[in-house]
Amino acid sequence: MSATTIRATIGQCKAELLRTIRNRRFVIFSVIMPVIFYFIFTETVGGDQQVGGVDWKDYYLMSMTVYGVVGASLTSFAQRLSKERTEGWLSLLRITPLPSWSYVVSKVMAQGLINLCIILIMFLVGGIVKHIDLSAGAWFTSGLFIWLGGFAFMSIGALIGSIKNADFVQVLSMIIYMGMSILGGLWFPTETMSSTMRNIAHVLPTYRLGQGAWDAVAGASVNWNGVLILVGYVVVFLVLSSYVMRKQEAV
Amino acid sequence: MNTAIELNNVSKVYKGKKAVDNLSLKVEKGTVFALLGPNGAGKTTTISLILGMRQPTSGNVKLLGGDPKDIGIRNRIGAMLQDVNVIDSLKVAETINLFRSYYTKPQSLEQLLRISGLENEKDKMASSLSGGQQRRLGFALAAAGDPEVIFLDEPTVGMDVTSRQMFWETIRAMADRGRTVVLTTHYLEEADNLADRVVVINEGRIVADGTPSQIKAETTGRIISFTAGASVTDDMLHKLPGVKKVEWNGRRARLHSGDTDRLIRLLIEQRFDMRDIEIQSGGLDDAFQALVGQKGDQ
Numbered sequence: 001m002s003a004t005t006i007r008a009t010i011g012q013c014k015a016e017l018l019r020t021i022r023n024r025r026f027v028i029f030s031v032i033m034p035v036i037f038y039f040i041f042t043e044t045v046g047g048d049q050q051v052g053g054v055d056w057k058d059y060y061l062m063s064m065t066v067y068g069v070v071g072a073s074l075t076s077f078a079q080r081l082s083k084e085r086t087e088g089w090l091s092l093l094r095i096t097p098l099p100s101w102s103y104v105v106s107k108v109m110a111q112g113l114i115n116l117c118i119i120l121i122m123f124l125v126g127g128i129v130k131h132i133d134l135s136a137g138a139w140f141t142s143g144l145f146i147w148l149g150g151f152a153f154m155s156i157g158a159l160i161g162s163i164k165n166a167d168f169v170q171v172l173s174m175i176i177y178m179g180m181s182i183l184g185g186l187w188f189p190t191e192t193m194s195s196t197m198r199n200i201a202h203v204l205p206t207y208r209l210g211q212g213a214w215d216a217v218a219g220a221s222v223n224w225n226g227v228l229i230l231v232g233y234v235v236v237f238l239v240l241s242s243y244v245m246r247k248q249e250a251v
Numbered sequence: 252m253n254t255a256i257e258l259n260n261v262s263k264v265y266k267g268k269k270a271v272d273n274l275s276l277k278v279e280k281g282t283v284f285a286l287l288g289p290n291g292a293g294k295t296t297t298i299s300l301i302l303g304m305r306q307p308t309s310g311n312v313k314l315l316g317g318d319p320k321d322i323g324i325r326n327r328i329g330a331m332l333q334d335v336n337v338i339d340s341l342k343v344a345e346t347i348n349l350f351r352s353y354y355t356k357p358q359s360l361e362q363l364l365r366i367s368g369l370e371n372e373k374d375k376m377a378s379s380l381s382g383g384q385q386r387r388l389g390f391a392l393a394a395a396g397d398p399e400v401i402f403l404d405e406p407t408v409g410m411d412v413t414s415r416q417m418f419w420e421t422i423r424a425m426a427d428r429g430r431t432v433v434l435t436t437h438y439l440e441e442a443d444n445l446a447d448r449v450v451v452i453n454e455g456r457i458v459a460d461g462t463p464s465q466i467k468a469e470t471t472g473r474i475i476s477f478t479a480g481a482s483v484t485d486d487m488l489h490k491l492p493g494v495k496k497v498e499w500n501g502r503r504a505r506l507h508s509g510d511t512d513r514l515i516r517l518l519i520e521q522r523f524d525m526r527d528i529e530i531q532s533g534g535l536d537d538a539f540q541a542l543v544g545q546k547g548d549q
Contacts, residue, residue, distance in 0.1 A: 004326075004355045011352030019340040088335035092392070095302050095319075096353045097326040 009102045009109075016110035019080060026076040030118055034068035035125055037187075042130065051189045054218045058134065059189065061126040062142055062213035067186045068118045069146055070206060073153035074160070075173040077111055081161025082169040085248075108154060115150040119143050134217060142216035149209035152230045155237035156205075162244045180206040205233045254316070255280045255400050255431040256301055261310035263296055263455075270296040272455035273310070278433065278448075280399070283426045285446035286435040289543050293455040294435040295333060298404055301433075302330060315400065326355055329398035331389045333405055337377035344373040347391050354396030366421045367391035368414070382409040390418070394425075401425065403434040407441060419445055439539055453543045466542075473511040474531050479504045480524025491517060 020026050042057045049056035084090045093103060123143060126132040134142075160173050181187060183197070184206025190198050201207040208226040215223055256278040263271040271293045278284050286294050299305045300312055303319030317324045338346060344360060351357035364370045367387040372380060377388060386409050393401055403422075407415045422432055422445055436442055442449050443463045451459040451466070459466050479502050488497045488506060493514050496507040508514045511530055518525065 002355075004353070008352045011349050015338075015341060015345065015349045018345065019338070022340040083339060087338075088332065089338055091304060092330070092332055092335045094304060095325060095328070095330050095332075096350065097322045097355075097396070098353045099322060 004097070005099060005102055008098050009106045012098065012103065012106035013110045013113075016080070016107060017113065020072075020076055020110070020114055023076055025079075026072060029075065030068045030072040031121060033071075034064040034118075034122060037067070038064040038122075038125070038130075051191055052214070052218060054214060057126070057130050058132055058217050059214055061122065061130070061132060062146070062217055063186045063189075063210055065119055065122040066146055066149075066206065066210045066213060067181050068122060069115045069150045070153050070181065070186075070209070071177055072114055072118055073111060073150050074157045074177045075170070077107075077154055077157035078161035078169050078173045079166060081107075081158060082163055083166045085162070086164050086166050108151070111154055112147070112150070115147055119146055138217050138219065142213040145212035145216060146209060149205075149212060149230055152205050152209070152234045152237075155234050155241060159237050159241035159244065162241055162248065164248075180204050184208075184210065186210055203229070205230055253280050254278070255282070255314070256284075256433070257313040258297075258301070259311050259313075261297075261300060261307045261312060263293075263300060263305065264308045265296075269455050271300065271307070274452075274455065274457065275310075276450065276457070278431065280431050281426070281429045283422065283432045283445050283447045284434070285442035285449045286433065286452065287437070287439070287442055287449055287539060288435075288452040289437070292453050292543070294452065295404055296455075297452070298330075298332075298402055298433070298435060302328075302402060326396060327399045328402070329393035329396055329400075330402035331386075331393040331404060331406055332402075333408075335389060337380065337385050337388060339378055341377055342374055343369055343377050343380070343388060346377050346388065347373075347395060350392045350395040356397055357395055358397045363391040363394060366394060366424075368417055383411055383414050386410055387414065387418070390421075398430070400431040400433065403432065405435055405437070407436070407438060415441075451539065451542050458542045473509075474505055474507055475511050475515055475518070475528065476503060476505040476531070477525040477528045478502050480526070482524050487523075493517075 038060060042060055045056055045060075051059045084093075094100075120143075123139060156176070157173065160169055160176070163169050163172070183200055184204040185193065185201050186206055190201045190207065193201065208229045211223055211226045212230075215221070254277055256276065258274055258276040261271055261274045262269060274293075274297065286297060288294050296305065300307050301314060301319065303312070303314070312319060315324050315327055319325070319328075341349070344364070347360055347363050351360065351363075360373075364373055367390050369380075369384065369387055369391065372384060377385070380388060386406065390403070390406065393403065407418055410418060419441070422434075426432055426447075432445075434441070434445070446463060449459070449461065449463050449466055450457055483504070485497060485499065488494060488504060491506075491514065493508045493510050494506050495509065498505040498507075506514065515528075515530065
């Protein structure tokens with residue numbers, strides 16, 4: 001790997017970060033909305049409620065952090081990808097010396113950094129404003145789990161982003177995002193759902209990502225079933241999206 | 252190795268139609284090379300084959316002696332493509348710097364802003380630029396790596412007259428530094444002004460190849476036009492020696508001839524009823540129309 005390629009990958013990554021931060025939709029849906037939701041639902045539900053043995057405000061902090069990370073990985077990621085294809089930007093990049101792996105790596109790296117920032121912001125808000133007091137281990141494990149799980153949603157975002165219509169991608173990714181968030185129990189805990197709804201939730205990656213964080217806060221051991229389901233999503237969507245993209249490029 | 256581009260019997264079939272038909276071509280380094288042709292002639296397809304963006308159905312393509320998909324080769328070229336919009340949410344200078352980071356020996360940001368005339372726009376969002384300015388940004392990106400071969404697909408579409416003049420100056424300066432410039436255009440004036448060599452293609456095949464003046468000389472002579480009085484008939488004009496073609500636009504007659512000096516003398520000697528006489532040499536425009544055998548809109 002040459003010095004130029006490293007420089008190019010870092011440059012590409014920086015550009016991705018700038019584009020995301022300047023995207024108002026991203027800031028609203030992935031940062032401001034989870035924070036506001038968190039305040040609204042912890043105020044209205046009351047301080048001493050518990051879900052599965054965990055304080056409501058701890059539980060809901062995890063839900064909303066997952067909600068923010070999923071939104072960023074799914075919607076703004078898919079939208080940036082789709083825009084680059086439809087606006088001819090990707091064809092132009094293909095004739096530059098930027099290797100295609102560097103393009104992919106910088107995208108994933110930038111999104112990983114963004115997700116990390118969202119987790120830190122949410123945890124700081126919870127810790128400072130709502131005085132949430134978790135053990136260092138619980139903070140770390142839940143944060144790490146959400147961060148790693150975020151990559152599953154990038155692979156879904158990549159598949160949606162392969163559609164060459166940026167407006168449609170925006171709507172579709174929103175529907176999938178909202179749908180999976182509500183059905184997966186990020187807005188309202190699955191404990192309040194009917195058993196049918198709960199069964200649906202249990203196969204969704206949103207629930208499985210939340211579960212990892214909720215378990216970490218409850219001090220429960222990792223649910224390997226859930227991890228397996230998340231990994232399954234990554235594999236399936238990575239294979240699908242790289243197949244679709246390769247097919248589009250073969251001309 | 253003085254060949255910048257080499258195409259050997261290259262064909263490209265799209266949905267059963269031949270977009271490029273057995274094309275062979277060699278472009279020497281340091282040439283300003285113009286690819287001319289009507290819409291759908293195969294210009295853009297040819298460029299995309301040379302750039303390795305598309306695979307030829309048969310034949311082979313060499314760019315700077317190698318495979319255009321090779322990263323080492325890509326480091327030495329740059330291109331301004333059609334239908335590429337600027338990237339969203341990045342400023343002009345940020346976009347240029349991003350592209351500079353891809354190449355081993357990039358030109359300086361200042362230099363790129365200067366040749367594209369975007370010094371005052373460098374802190375603006377790229378998406379807020381006017382159409383012509385966006386094209387110039389595209390040019391700055393193509394030039395970012397200080398390329399040995401630069402491809403410009405319809406570069407001046409959407410530029411105003413001043414931008415276009417300035418752009419031509421820049422192209423000439425690049426050629427003076429020994430760079431190879433490949434451009435496609437349907438502005439014939441552009442090819443006439445800039446190119447050392449013009450290749451005209453139609454239906455994926457080469458129909459003419461030479462300097463702009465060679466192509467003009469080969470295809471058309473000169474034209475005498477006048478408003479004819481009632482006594483002048485088409486038949487009379489056709490009978491005149493040396494008249495290749497007669498065109499009518501109302502009572503305005505256009506006579507094509509290889510030797511207009513002799514023809515004008517004849518017309519006057521025979522006392523033809525003529526007003527507002529003009530003698531013009533056929534431009535590349537006429538040559539082009541003759542070659543592709545269709546009436547253009549200009």
